[in-house]
Amino acid sequence: MKKSILFFVAICIFFGNPLNAQVGRLLNKVSKSVTNEVNGKPATGSNNAKQEPEPKCACEQPELILDLGGSLKLGYSELSISVKDDGSILVKDKISSDFYIVKDGVTQGPIKAGDSRLAGFDNVDDRDKPKETTLWANNEYISKSGEKYLIKFRGKTWGPYGQINEFQVCKSKEKFAAFVVENVLMNEADGKKMEEAIKNAKTDQEKMDLSMQYSQQMMKKMQQGGGATGMLPKLITNIEGVDYEALKTVGGNLNGKIKYDDILLTSYDKIVDLKGKLVLTLKPEALGAKDLFINTNNTKYAFYNYGTLTFSDNTVMSNMFNLRWVKANGQVSLAYMYYSPKRNAIMQCKMAF
DSSP, X not given: OXXXXXXXXXXXXXXXXXXHHHHHHHHHHHHXXXXXXXXXXXXXXXXXXXXXXXXXXXXXXXEEEEESSTTTOOOGGGEEEEEOTTSOEEEEXXXXXXXXXXXXXXXXXXXXXXXXXGTTOSSSGGGGSOOOOOTTTTOTTEEEETTEEEEEETTEEEEEESEEEEEEXXXXXXXXXXXXXXXXXXXXXXXXXXXXXXXXXXXXXXXXXXXXXHHHXXXXXXXXXXXXXXXXXXXXXXXXXXXXXXXXXXXXXEESSSXXXXXXXXXXXXXXXXXXXXXXXXXXXXXXOSEEEEOTTSSOEEEEETTEEEETTSOEEOSOEEEEEEEETTEXXXXXXXXXXXXXXXEEEEXXX
């Protein structure tokens, strides 16, 4: 009996040692895999590999905009990105406050704040600083002429005007439109001067006299400016066939960004051209969208909010940013960028629209 027990124990030890070794090796593999995952290292083996999938907005042949790996070592979640009209891209690293400029596949940087190369980009260091909000300020097409304004566009001059209420240029920079007023009763400087004079008046009679004086000046100015009609707003543009009388009944605001080579009038849920013809009617969910895009033949539109582009046919694309119009070889396209986890890079796609 004792011999049988001893023989059974010997058999268990003989077969048990290889089994224990295999189990040990397996546990060691699992331990290393878990440790690597905790430390942020990719797990070895095809079955254990974990990688965030490409966003659904990714296209088959995207254009590489910026490789975040290599020598840059930039984290996508710590970047802010803006694009200039000429296609230049500004990238800011929020951690280091360094800037990088990307154009035609070439990356410049790191660039420090205050560098002249940063001029012309939106949303850079001075984006939170107070800016001149006057329409003509920093506008390459509008200049002051005495107390009035001139519009200079493609070698021609319009004006002078006492006030420019709206001014829009289409993406191709070949067309412009503006709502202007030829004469105003009182410009901003005159208004401040009048307010200061009345404020410093010592008696009520003096205030009344000043009010009468300025009223007479405004009446005289009205007569010299051709009466009340010279103070009514009108539409100025280099686009042919515009029907301003038809637009008056519609109302709304000029917009040169929603269609590549045109300026349209937006009026709540209606989009009309400058001849007064209805282009399309927006769905309620499109109202108030951050950006709106209308295709070349006015049959389809898309609106963009917080990384999601929704088309009028209810198609949805998400995880994209920096949408803009581009044109190449006569083809108008809507370009957008996205982050590729697979390549750890910012990519760009274009779709005909």
